[in-house]
Amino acid sequence: MKIKNPVLPGFNADPSFIRVGDTYYIANSTFEWFPGVRLHESKDLIHWTLLPSPLSTTKLLNMVGNPSSGGIWAPDLSYADGKFWLIYTDVKVTEGPFKDATNYLTTSTDIHGPWTDPIVVNGVGFDASLFHDDDGRKYLVQQTWDHREYHHEFNGITLTEFDTSDMHLKPETARTIYDGTDVKLVEGPHLYKINGQYYLFTAQGGTVWTHEEVVSRSKSLEAHSFETEPNGPFITNFDTPDFYIQKQGHGALASTPSGEWYYASLMSRPLNHPTESSHDPMGWCTLGRETSIQKVYWDDQGWPRIVGGHGGQIEVEAPKDAIQTTSSLDHSRHDEFDEKSLNIDWNTLRVPFSHKMGSFGDGKLKLIGQRSLASTFDVSMLAQRWQSFNFDAETKVQFNPFNYQQMAGLVNFYNEKHWSWIYITHDENKGKVIEIAQNDNNNYTSYLKDNSIKIPDTVNYIWFRTKIRKLEYSYEYSFDGITWFSTPVILDAAILSDDYVLQTYGGFFTGAFVGVAAVDYSGYKQTATFDSFDYKELK
Incomplete structure (x- = not known):
């Protein structure tokens, strides 16, 4: 062995x-x-x-x-x-x-x-x-x-x-x-x-x-x-x-x-x-x-x-006296949020998951929008480690924002200064839309802007997917979970590395995470509902 x-x-x-x-x-x-x-x-x-x-x-x-x-x-x-x-x-x-x-x-x-x-x-x-x-x-x-x-x-x-x-x-x-x-x-x-x-x-x-x-x-x-x-x-x-x-x-x-x-x-x-x-x-x-x-x-x-x-x-x-185990070395996983406790692959920032952050069970994860992902306090996010250079992560989310300060979706995260996500938010002219944004050492960029994707009034749930391919990654969306649409945004995964963060300050000890998040910095606590999360490693 x-x-x-x-x-x-x-x-x-x-x-x-x-x-x-x-x-x-x-x-x-x-x-x-x-x-x-x-x-x-x-x-x-x-x-x-x-x-x-x-x-x-x-x-x-x-x-x-x-x-x-x-x-x-x-x-x-x-x-x-x-x-x-x-x-x-x-x-x-x-x-x-x-x-x-x-x-x-x-x-x-x-x-x-x-x-x-x-x-x-x-x-x-x-x-x-x-x-x-x-x-x-x-x-x-x-x-x-x-x-x-x-x-x-x-x-x-x-x-x-x-x-x-x-x-x-x-x-x-x-x-x-x-x-x-x-x-x-x-x-x-x-x-x-x-x-x-x-x-x-x-x-x-x-x-x-x-x-x-x-x-x-x-x-x-x-x-x-x-x-x-x-x-x-x-x-x-x-x-x-x-x-x-x-x-x-x-x-x-x-x-x-x-x-x-x-x-x-x-x-x-x-x-x-x-x-x-x-x-x-x-x-x-x-x-x-x-x-x-x-x-x-x-x-x-x-x-x-x-x-x-x-x-x-x-x-x-391997050791000569090792007791051979046959478990899989693949870290792919799927969560329907049916259990009474969170799967041990999930992590939160600084504090345990609590009712202030949301609730889970019966096939639903509800995240109450709190502070932005740039905050070190009161963040409503659940995340799991990147464990492969090539993987897909997917979630299904329902969210009804009534202002642009309310956001919920799928996130790739290193720390409060380095992250990106695809999310549902509100646009004054279009109503409910999909946007992609990145925070690069606190330089924030909205990529779709006037081209943000309007969500049809008849659509209740949105599916989001991120595709990690070594040093490039992207986001996709679907209105039915079957037909997927790519976006023109290709992001640099290096921004989510210790080595990149080390260039500007001394905290550089973790690694990239992928997960789900809800933000409502307007203070109205708008809640997002996630039905599933899937992490699939690719060979």
Whole structure:
């Protein structure tokens, strides 16, 4: 059997990777998207099943007011003492000298929950993880943030003992155990004890093209006691610019029951426009940062190495003791909104779905129009990850606006500054019409304008479809769900990528989503009714 990378396509960044018995688990960052922390499980490292997210209530996660690409950074999932331990960070500031990150701890005896009320751990830095030593002691290991303009912001890796008797840190034990290398930006630490030595895995170089993972080790947990792996880094694609996989680095290590080793890492797959060099720019990763798995061996000096070289492989040998699974690798899905709870593929921004946003069930999703898609508050939108370079997404919607400030339809979304949609709205001369618009770094463009498509008075429902084809995408509409009409608007998918957003400001950590939305910034709460949503991957 072969593992084919990425194993978790689409926005699934910063993997925390563990094994409990014969089952592997990966926890990923979710940033401003709710619910918080994305969980998957597998028994063969090839087929992964999405599990309910642990941070599904505002008691566990309150992101009201969070900036885009704030929220949940690099969660850490571990298992000890008969339960799962989840450390997670809620970042309230992304730009400027401060991060204002709070680290929390929640536990559960079952990966499906329920999860305990959160314990505030500290705010020293983000990317915190919990290390369970073999003597029973526990330690928080974390990136350390330094706001002082005359220091580097990433001030090494701090280790602090955690007292389980009253579940709090012992700050007097805090010490810097590793400073990183001259590459700087040391973060994402995970600590392991293997063959009597402590191995520290850390990311460096920023989560862009220069990203890498380095390994250091020590016989103790004393300050500045870790030495860096020679002939490193452990994994990077900085010097493999033509490889299909890029940006590998931040991740975690796990062993199989029979003693094989694997490393789960974030990765990206850049696309280039036909007129661009493949090296400058390196490309546009519309699917965001995904998860890869590479096989690991240990050299004769006891250092871990990536099988096939530090650039990694697209296809990787699966574990010899893997329990073969036959589930589909296709992420196509269909939703008729018949269930009493939302399908776990759906996400909302910052807050959970509530009656303020709308309702669902009995074959209907009703979205109450609230603020515009350019807002970070009170947005009525449900969205799912792009997980393929080529797919169609379709919805059926009923909406009766009486002013142009009321809109509802099908959206492709990165953040409040970067999105587009096809939607129903009101035109003073034509009445109910279809329009297509894009927000490109807050430069808003209505594409149809005077050519907006009048909806016949006899038509009750409108069908909308978006066709994603690598770096181009388009919108279509239908009045009966059978005959479809294309539009002249072809949009650039690069605008919905981390790499594009990075050109103008620092929040660039998610990926493109597709979904449904309703807006009524006139304040009259006009409601849209969606009958179905379909996402179909194309080979």
